[in-house]
């Protein structure tokens with residue numbers, strides 16, 4: 001007979017465990033990294049329509065790329081609570097939690 005019984009041999013379970021461990025080692029950090037990128041970038045997507053891709057505005061709306069995270073965070077929180085005068089940003093900033101504002105601020109402050 002052919003050596004079909006190999007997959008049921010004593011070596012097979014150990015081989016499967018090794019493959020599983022290596023797969024986990026390779027895939028797990030990649031998943032964490034992808035989530036880290038996507039959350040800030042996804043939230044920042046809704047700003048691109050006005051402030052330009054990555055916060056580089058092509059028009060009269062201020063660019064926000066490369067500003068400090070403190071500036072962006074304070075601006076958004078000020079817009080949100082009305083202490084910073086705005087035309088549209090007050091309404092826009094209203095939809096974000098403190099945590100989301102931090103992610104957005106980090107994203108734009110690191111884009112060049």
Ligand code: HEC
Pocket residue numbers: 043044046047048049050051061062063064071072075076085086087088089090092104
């Ligand atoms: C509908 C267009 C629009 C969208 C969408 C928008 N903005 Fe704005 N943003 C503006 C305008 C216009 C101003 C100037 C202040 C005002 O009139 O509201 C501004 C001002 C700002 C400022 C202050 C800049 C400065 O130099 O004073 C920051 C920071 C900012 N926006 C961040 C964001 C972020 C972050 C998002 C996405 C969560 C966003 N904006 C989405 C139009 C927009």
